[in-house]
Amino acid sequence: MKQVYKLLGWGLFTGLLLSWADWSKISYADITVKKKSQESLRSSESQKAPTQPKSRRISPQSVTAEKSKSIFQEGQILYVKTEAANLRASPIENPGNIIDRLVRETKVTFLRSEGNWSLVQLEDGRIGWIASSLLTPKKVKQEEIRTTEKSRPQTKAREASRPPQLPPREVSPAPSPSKEKSEEVAPAPPPKQVLIPPQPEAGSPVQTEIKPSGQPEAGSPIQIETKSSDQPDMRPSRKIRAPEDMVFIPAGEASLGSSEGEINKIAQRQGVDPSELVDEKPQRQVFLKGFFIDKYEVTNVQYKKFVDATGHKPPRHWEGNVYPSHKADHPVVYVSWEDAAAYCQWAGKRLPTAEEWEKAARGSEGFIYPWGNEYGGEKVNLVTVDRGDTSPVDEYKGDVSPYGVYDMGGNVSEWTRSWYDSDKNSYTLKGGSWYTELYTARGAHRSPGLPEYELNIVGFRCAKDP
Numbered sequence: 001m002k003q004v005y006k007l008l009g010w011g012l013f014t015g016l017l018l019s020w021a022d023w024s025k026i027s028y029a030d031i032t033v034k035k036k037s038q039e040s041l042r043s044s045e046s047q048k049a050p051t052q053p054k055s056r057r058i059s060p061q062s063v064t065a066e067k068s069k070s071i072f073q074e075g076q077i078l079y080v081k082t083e084a085a086n087l088r089a090s091p092i093e094n095p096g097n098i099i100d101r102l103v104r105e106t107k108v109t110f111l112r113s114e115g116n117w118s119l120v121q122l123e124d125g126r127i128g129w130i131a132s133s134l135l136t137p138k139k140v141k142q143e144e145i146r147t148t149e150k151s152r153p154q155t156k157a158r159e160a161s162r163p164p165q166l167p168p169r170e171v172s173p174a175p176s177p178s179k180e181k182s183e184e185v186a187p188a189p190p191p192k193q194v195l196i197p198p199q200p201e202a203g204s205p206v207q208t209e210i211k212p213s214g215q216p217e218a219g220s221p222i223q224i225e226t227k228s229s230d231q232p233d234m235r236p237s238r239k240i241r242a243p244e245d246m247v248f249i250p251a252g253e254a255s256l257g258s259s260e261g262e263i264n265k266i267a268q269r270q271g272v273d274p275s276e277l278v279d280e281k282p283q284r285q286v287f288l289k290g291f292f293i294d295k296y297e298v299t300n301v302q303y304k305k306f307v308d309a310t311g312h313k314p315p316r317h318w319e320g321n322v323y324p325s326h327k328a329d330h331p332v333v334y335v336s337w338e339d340a341a342a343y344c345q346w347a348g349k350r351l352p353t354a355e356e357w358e359k360a361a362r363g364s365e366g367f368i369y370p371w372g373n374e375y376g377g378e379k380v381n382l383v384t385v386d387r388g389d390t391s392p393v394d395e396y397k398g399d400v401s402p403y404g405v406y407d408m409g410g411n412v413s414e415w416t417r418s419w420y421d422s423d424k425n426s427y428t429l430k431g432g433s434w435y436t437e438l439y440t441a442r443g444a445h446r447s448p449g450l451p452e453y454e455l456n457i458v459g460f461r462c463a464k465d466p
Contacts, residue, residue: 071113071132072110072113072118072132072135072137073110074110074111074112075109075110076109076110076137077107077108077109077110077137078107078108078109078110078118078120078135078136078137079104079105079106079107079108079135079136079137079138080102080103080104080105080106080108080130080134080135081104081134081135081136082104082134083103083104084101084102084103084104085101085102085106085130085131085134085135086098086100086101086102086130087099087100087101087102087120087122087126087128087129087130088117088128088129088130089128089129089450090129091114091115091117091119091129093131099126099128100126100128102122102130106122107122107123108120108121108122108123108130108135109121110135111127113132114129116131116132116133117129117130117131117132118130118131118132118135120135124435124456124457125317125334125455125456126455126456240290240466242292243292243464245294245295245296246292246293246294246295246464247292247293247294247295247360247403247404247405248290248291248292248466249288249290249291249292249293249356249359249360249403250290251287251288251289251290252287252288252364253285253286253287253288253364254285254286254287254288254355254358254359254362254364254366255283255284255285255362255365255366256283256284256285256286256355256358256359256444257280257281257282257283257284257444258277258280258281258283258442258444259281259282259283260281262283262368262444263277263278263280263281266439266442270437270438270439272437272439277439277445279420279421279446280444280445280446286355288355288356288359290466291352291356291463291464291465291466292463292464292465292466293352293356293357293360293403293405293461293462293463293464294349294405294461294462294463295404295405295406296393296394296406296407296461297331297332297393297406297407297411297412297414297459297460297461298331298332298340298343298459298460298461298462299328299329299330299331299332299393300323300324300327300328300329300330300331300332301323301328301329302332303315303323303332303335303343304321304323306342306343306346306347307321308321309346310342310346312339312342312343313339315332315333315334315335315339315454316334316454317333317334317456327390329392329393329394330390330391330392330393331390331393331407331411331412331459332459333390333412333455333456333457333458333459334454334455334456335415335454335458335459335460336451336452336453336454337415337427337449337451337452337453338451339454340415340459340460341415341417343460343462344460344462344463347462348464349462349463349464350417350462350463350464350465351415351416351417351460351462351463352416352417352461352462352463353416353417353418353463354416354418354428354430354446355418356416356463357408357414357416357430357431358430358443358444360401360403360405360408361401361405361408361409361430361431361443362401362402362443362444363401363402363403364402365402366443367402367443368442368443368444369409369441369442369443370399370400370401370402370405370408370409370441370443371398371399371400371401371409375438375441378398378399379396379397379398379399380396380398380399380409380410380432380438380441381395381396381399381407381410381411381433381434382409382410382432382433382434382436382437382438382440382441383434383435383436383437384437384438385434387434388434389434390411390412390434390456390459391411391434393406393407393411394406396410396411399411399441407431408430408431408443409431409432409441409442410431410432410433410434410436410441411431411433411434411459412431412433412434412457412458412459413429413430413431413432413433413436413440413447413449413457413458413459414429414430414431414458414459414460414461415427415429415449415458415459415460416428416429416430420446420447420448420449421448425448425450426448426449426450426451427448427449427451428446428447428448428449429446429447429448429449429458430445430446431445432445433457433458434457435457436457
């Protein structure tokens, strides 16, 4: 009987349990399996989910550093990958700091970066900034492509500080250097006291008349007479003694600058942007006192005498104190404004003003080019002759001014002592070079040059007061 009650109890308990399971629609086994499945699912998801980085504060300095990180390496060879790219004097986008405009495939060497700009060096030694996005380490074409648009340094370079002035120094009397073919030739003695020439009447243009008397000996003066072209000068003429290899430019009116019409004419004929020539305006007449100016640009052999005598640093492309072979009579290049001013001071001279230089180039009639008002195929060392380098300073006979001054149209651009603008950041460069186009050979052409420029297209000549 007890067994019967025991069985009934177990049966009742079992029935209640089954009824509860049926009501919840889930069995104990199902609960266990689902729990395990959910735990395994969470575990697998946690393994697949990426670890979220901890938030951090980013300083402006770190952002700048990340942006400045260069994609190129120092010394890496790069190429311009766009149709054109501006070479700038500073790492900012400013129309006034363009040094040159480079074409596709121009080869450069990477130096360093600043923000989105890369400092590069061209094959001719010039240094400037180019937007990094315009450069590529891969050359698309195999043939070498020359730069076809060689524009002058553009206006108003603002980033340079005011140039330090050359400190006064004790200068011992030194012979005036002359153009020589070898270094063994002794320098000429210093010039004797000269007489001030008779001044023409106001408004009358001045012409020079050089009387050749055979080949002069070293140190012998060149005799130049001055006269008015309007009427004969009845006063006794005075002879001007010009130092060797210098030319006397008589006092009188000088035609400077260009008119709006001349600028538009040149721009249309030669495909130049007129905005590049606006610094030549206005056209004006000024009176200048008489002065002497070097007949030739200062040569390597002349500059070597200065380096040897003073210990001044030589140009950076020389090997020590030795200039490149076969270039004794080529104009010295890679000289800064201070280098040029120091040489002229040592020689007992000075740099010419931009106005003096222009008068010596254009003559009393104010020619557009040193040789006249039109280009008739004259031989001038510009990019058009495809020489690709400097030339001896007396080689191009077509590039001679009315006063007999050589290479005022081409060969190398030249330093002057005049500021380029009122900001006094740059000096005025005058004349074209072997690297520039025909329009730069005009006497009115001018461009800015930071005083620290050391370029293979820039040299100088000296001037002297009577």
